[in-house]
Amino acid sequence: MIDVRVELARNAFRLDVAFAGDGGVTALFGPSGCGKTTVIRLVAGLERPDRGRIVLGDRVLVDTERGVFVPPHRRRIGLVFQDAQLFPHLRVATNLAYGRFFTRPADRAVSRDAVVQVLGIDHLLGRFPATLSGGEKQRVAIGRALLMSPDLLLMDEPLASLDEERKREILPFVERLRDEFAIPILYVSHAVEEVVRLASTVVRLDAGHVAAIGGAAEVLAPTTLAHAGDRFGAVSVLSGKVAALDPAHGVSTIAHAAGSIVVPRLMASVGMTVRVVVHATDVALGRLPDGATSVRTTLAGRIAAITSDVDGPFALVALDLAGGERLYAYLTRLAVDAMQLAVGQSVTALVKAVSIDERGVAGVPRA
Amino acid sequence: MIDVRVELARNAFRLDVAFAGDGGVTALFGPSGCGKTTVIRLVAGLERPDRGRIVLGDRVLVDTERGVFVPPHRRRIGLVFQDAQLFPHLRVATNLAYGRFFTRPADRAVSRDAVVQVLGIDHLLGRFPATLSGGEKQRVAIGRALLMSPDLLLMDEPLASLDEERKREILPFVERLRDEFAIPILYVSHAVEEVVRLASTVVRLDAGHVAAIGGAAEVLAPTTLAHAGDRFGAVSVLSGKVAALDPAHGVSTIAHAAGSIVVPRLMASVGMTVRVVVHATDVALGRLPDGATSVRTTLAGRIAAITSDVDGPFALVALDLAGGERLYAYLTRLAVDAMQLAVGQSVTALVKAVSIDERGVAGVPRA
């Protein structure tokens, strides 16, 4: 859907990236200063690449070779800036309405009331931006970009300045944009949960280059992330079909070849295919009878690899689950030694249902 | 150390807060728009309260009754703004040096080289702020405030725009400021981990009022947070003495009356008292022999209370641990039913060592 291949030099900084996003969310991920905002600005048309081509659907937005450069206002690409950039002379309501003006009524897919309500900004409508708090500004900026019902939405760390609760309210809304309105999104975030939940494609940038690209499962899998030292960002992505809903307990059971996964959420319908994100730090291994603990989700697998930090306390255990998916578990080296774990052993993986973040469970996005 | 009692009205918004912070880190916590930045600005002297008193150590900074108002530049209070606010006409190096000028050499506790190195900004020193990325700007702003070696440091969501790895590098440095240089800090953050790790006092604001105040353990305990719907933010704080170091495995064992806690970190010394933050979502309950799972930390306790969501999937189980501390566990209601858990039962709590965030383990700060 979006195909980016650009080069840009800015003094010492050199950007040279190529990636393609599908119709869903493409996440740009990487350390501070790696070039995420620059990519976003290139796609929006606020920056011209030295060389390259950007294609959105069947529209060529930029092609330096053929001298094509569609100006920002003809791209129909919404942008949520890292720092809100509201119009200081317009009230919040007018800020929100600004883009609607240029949206043909037929394209006005996003309803103002829904946006205002989800973002919790109805009490701010009559105010000027200078009187808003940091998070309030950012929410208005999100609303402003959404309301133009763009063909592509660019979001540069949109939730960074919001509290957890607010994030948890806004995320499903972003999902709805992706799914119901089929608006593709290019999403910059440092938060693994957000990235995993939303993104079908993750692009990891490093110093202006693409370090890794692929599905969330691959790019954020521990082996690739281990060197980054962030074990909390390491996840496995399992997929399965919704097997049963338990409205009484508010949970769903996902059938997986290696066992069943209980997630704290009522899925839309039985039979639907879903992805579940499991943090490697949330997986314990055991050899024990079912029902001995409060842990509902037990998955059978075989140890495929054990990677130990040489001097750190951790070991990463990769399990091949029945059915072929791979599940990662972070343990202490102490535990690996105490349990005498070794490659080839059969073990049970335990995953607490409560540790599965709803943010990390999603219907498989249309690719 | 810092004592704040202020009232301020701004149209519909009314701020009325009173709290005192000790010599360590006092965290301001609360949803977007609740008044955190306003409190910070009041303390910095950038805003005048309608009524109130602000005392730092033995210095009265504001006393509306006696007409005292110490101007910002005489407060020696460093401020990291929510949006960096660098001097656009000065290079990064000059931005950093700006405050040093007004710091008596004797007070220059913080070394420039250490700051530059920890913040990873040495390659930026010759640049102008307009050429920095969002995260780079924020790091320079942090450095600028640190280098004035302030009597009090105000930080308004300083790490929000940084990637995880960078946060993990900067946090220990903030701790050092707190501990080695004994600089008290007023810290605004939405990140529970940061708050728990750093703060000895947590002030939770809601719509301009103090909703809760106390130690991290109390304020962030699940019962108080449950209504906020954020189970990932619910933590227990356990304290114990370092009993053993296992350099071979890179872990330490903390002796607790209810058992031993294994944390993935080598503590400074045996015998030291430490706090361990345990997320309620990371606690599983069981009745099983030691060693059956990879989980190293098992704590004995008795169920004190079970609170169920009426319609949600979760149940919160409060355990009284031997020794008197309270440990919270979030389970699914399904698990509570399946295990037939009931108040009064003795159970074993299991906590994976890898799930204990180093950010959540800290020497008890000097109060």
Next chain:
Amino acid sequence: MFSPEEWTAIGLSLKVGTIATLGALPLAVAVAWLLARGRFPGKALIDGLVHLPLVLPPVVTGYALLILFGRRGVFGAALAEHFGIVFSFRWTGAALAAGVMGFPLMVRAIRLSFEAIDDRIEQAAATLGAPPLWVFATVSLPLAARGIVAGAVLAFAKALGEFGATITFVSNIPGQTQTIPAAIYSYTQTPGGDLGALKLSLVAAAIAFAALILSELSVRRAGRDGGRR
């Protein structure tokens, strides 16, 4: 208090100042925008030309206007023939002179305000689908309100004081081109005219003062946003 002729001069000055200011404003905004944001060869030249009425003695500007826009002038003749616009020895000419003399002041003030706008706000408008002219009208222009108002006040004040170029271009005809400063000049040429000159000077000052206060109020209204970006 004032003779009929003085009242006429006061009324004329108001008219001339207002028309000159309003008439020059759109062009000044356009030129200021070009100078603030444009990058084109000859920009320095335009900048220089804009400053010319400031640099040249007013008499010279007046002569230049006379030669260009007089009845026999290059533009004057064409304008009169094709559009029926006649400047020479009419109040319209006085307005033209005042507009030209105030133009550099207007452009500078407006340009400074344009330059102070963070262009990322304009970029935000563009990403929302607004074409450049719309961005200009709905974002750049209102954000430059302070400079536009300041420029207008400067030009209006200058129009109240402008004398040299006006009297040289359109002479000093009571009821037609005799504005307050021209009337003051007449007084200074008259024995014992000092009091009359002082009186009219005070009138000019009072009018300018009123314009100033009005402008401050209008900017303050526009600044309900807390006044900053």
Next chain:
Amino acid sequence: MFSPEEWTAIGLSLKVGTIATLGALPLAVAVAWLLARGRFPGKALIDGLVHLPLVLPPVVTGYALLILFGRRGVFGAALAEHFGIVFSFRWTGAALAAGVMGFPLMVRAIRLSFEAIDDRIEQAAATLGAPPLWVFATVSLPLAARGIVAGAVLAFAKALGEFGATITFVSNIPGQTQTIPAAIYSYTQTPGGDLGALKLSLVAAAIAFAALILSELSVRRAGRDGGRR
């Protein structure tokens, strides 16, 4: 190409313009700051006073200067007696006149730039321990560089063109007070003097143009920061 007298006038204009601009600058900066940030009773009055030289016909300003700073003037007598500063019939008087006439233009430009500064940047400096004057010198002033340079250019250009107030205040003494515009005036009063007037006008324009280019360069240097806040 130029007569010795013309060379003298050109040199004098340069001197007068430079001194007038540099001399008025500090006061203009201070007043602009007061008007941009101050809140005090009588602010509107000061604002009005600043605009006065713009509003009054130059002849009146010149006459007022004569009354105030002439040898027998209120201030003139005191200054001459206590400090030995004499304005009347000296180039210093021409500089004073030019400075006064350019003052409102300077103040406006500088004030606009001060007003455009986000005061949170100044607050940041204050929290770093910088006392107000230091903040002003190291933050506000450099951030207003564009306006200060623009104001200086306007005032300098105005000084090059100023004629009415100067000749009324210090008359037209070759080598002392005969600046370019006074020389041009002489030409225009002589039948057939048009060519001479044109020649000197071009000189004035060229000088202003050079000043303009210099100023643009200096602002561009100060704008290495990418040009925005």
Next chain:
Amino acid sequence: VPTAPVAAETAGPTVFAAASMKTALDEIDALYTKATGKSVTVSYAASSALAKQIEQGAPADLFVSADIPWMDYVAAKGLIRPETRVDLLGNALVLIAPLSQPETLTLAPGAPLAAKIGDGKLATGDIASVPVGKYAKAALEKLGLWAEVQPKIAGTDNVRAALSLVARGEARYGIVYATDAKSEPKVTVVGTFPTDSHPPIVYPVAITKDSTSPDAAAYLAFLKGPEAAKIFVDQGFTILKP
């Protein structure tokens, strides 16, 4: 004080007159209006400006110049009706001083003018361009005083500015027209320059080529008439007999 035309009056001629004529012409015009019911519109400015305006098609019916060269200028361009041109008035050139400094000096060759000026100034019109300055220069040259007085001259853009410099005591002496000296009570006449020491001071008047007003000739006649003459004389002008 000038009076504006009242409704009953009909529009009469438009006169472009040198600014120094204002006091006299305003009075005469009032009389003319009273006598004929026709209003007179007068534009007072520098003769140079008026001449060039006429050249550019100004709607002037009559031109009253403060000196001969500017009338010659318009005449050479065929902008006036030569047969109507007449030297209307004459004036005398006087040396003045502030009232506080009453004295007399005979303006003859060898007069100690430079010594009397001392380190002060002698104010007059700009010697290169303003008529009174040009006359002053000629007179001083004729009297042989020019070389020593020249460095002390302060030129102004019009004669009234010179007058006020003397009246305010800024300049120690001034050279102005007799009419100006007469109008300013704060100055005293120190001496009068001999008539032959400078070119004749003449105020020529003529009807313009493009004049459309039927009253132009009548007005010119009125200017030359006895009522006008009385006012001119009161102001200190001399009436030149053609």
